[in-house]
Amino acid sequence: MASEILSYEDLRGSTGRRAFFRPQRYDAAEIFPTPPPRVTLGEVVWRINDISLSGIAITSKDTQDNDISVGESVPITINQSGISLFDGRATVMRIEPSGFGSKLALRFDDSFIDVPSLRKKDAQARLRGQFATLQPTRNDAVSKEYRVLCSDILSTFRSYRNFLEQRSDEFNAAKADNSGAFELCLEQMMPQWRELWLRGNEATEAVMDDKVRLDALKNLTELVLTPEFNHGPIWERSYSKPLGYPGDFQVMNYVYDWKREGRDTYGQIIHRLGLDVAECIGTRMDVVIETVLRIARMKPAGETARILSLGSGPAREVKQIYEQTARGTTKFEYTLVDQEEQALQYAYEGNYPSAMAHGAGASVNCLNLSFTDILRGNLDDKNAYNQDMVYSVGLFDYLKDRRARALAKSLFELVKPGGLLVLGNMNKCALSNLWPMECLTDWRLYYRDDTDMLGWAEGLDKESAWTEIEPTGRVRLLFVRKPGGDGSSVPKS
16 A cells, blocks of 8 residues: 655655754764774874764764864764875864763864765775785884784684584584584684784883884774774774774673674684673772772671772672672662763662662662763762772773872772772783784873882872782782771771
8 A cells, every 4th residue: 555645745854953954973883884084183192973964973993182172173084904085173162071082063164075085085094094905015004013913913813713614514504502612612722812912012012102113003903903893892892993992891791791792703713702801890890899899897887888889880799799698788879970870870770670689778870970960060969979988990091190199189089088989990911911902902001010000099098008909910909098997998908
């Protein structure tokens, strides 16, 4: 039957704010293959969120302070593999600060972007970039040793990939489980992966203070290696950043779940290598869990343990804490603070039932705030103060030292006398996450040692401060104890 034909009088427009037409906006992750083009404003490199004929939304790649204000006209460049795709000026229409930098909405001043044409230019630029990698003499900014490393990685990975593909038909014909192939390949591949990872760290560390050489190394990595690693879901999500920032709560869940993820056995192995890198996310949380449990055990009967987590993400640790505490004993008041509403929704749905099952009046309170809100004193919830323990183990990696110190001071003000502040940061070490995150997934973090982190406690009215390393050695945690109280809530491990 033919569909109903509407008369002209039956046609309706939109109402309210929707009546104001906006040109179609294209999500960058959907229209650009990897690696996506980069946006440059002055000296700062940004990531495209979405783009339209008349404007663009971008997110900064780190938390460096950007001297940009609403209403300002700024020069903007979009480039791919060192080739300019667009040059012009744009006016800043909106700035949204976040824990991972800023999101800017800009409107082009005297030009526009033909999105289909931009996609064609991007494809041509990527082709030129890939061709350049085949000619080592064309780019001496990348060392010969690093090019050899890329070759070694590809040859190693492809050998396993070919082995598994050649035998996939045998497994399917026999209707056999491929777990044996997975375990065998992983057992052989893991020590090789660790050696390649170490070489990658050494090469990256050598150019971290040279922007030209670092950019060249990263461009080569993203062109040659990242597509291979993106067979693993944790690598692909870390690189594509679908929520607009790195390390979202779904990436955290990959680590906490520790499952075989991927379309095929090869993808599952590559995913498992990513879990090897991210294992420290789980082990740093184990330290937090044990610290909270010690606080709970030392609480006198009837007293409340008040805990706040900043940058809480999925907050999977809360359920474990409730489950490892005898039902009806310690009354927990947990406050979860995160800039991402989806993360808080996940955390609340995952932990509220455990709070109810625990009894003793346990509660989970969620605040949708960023670390900048805390720095500005925008904590209207009285429940955020007088905490036995405040912790943030995944946010400080993104902050420059000045901001890290300021945030540590603000968080310390939320701790009650005798309470404890716990801050985590990626540790400087030989097998740190530097190369896998910086180069393979374009995930910028700051790596720090004992002296760096103890510096955040300088000037605080503290009783003591110390650092510890979780089992992998890739995350360092700072503990700062506030004087006063009876000391029962702040054990030192």
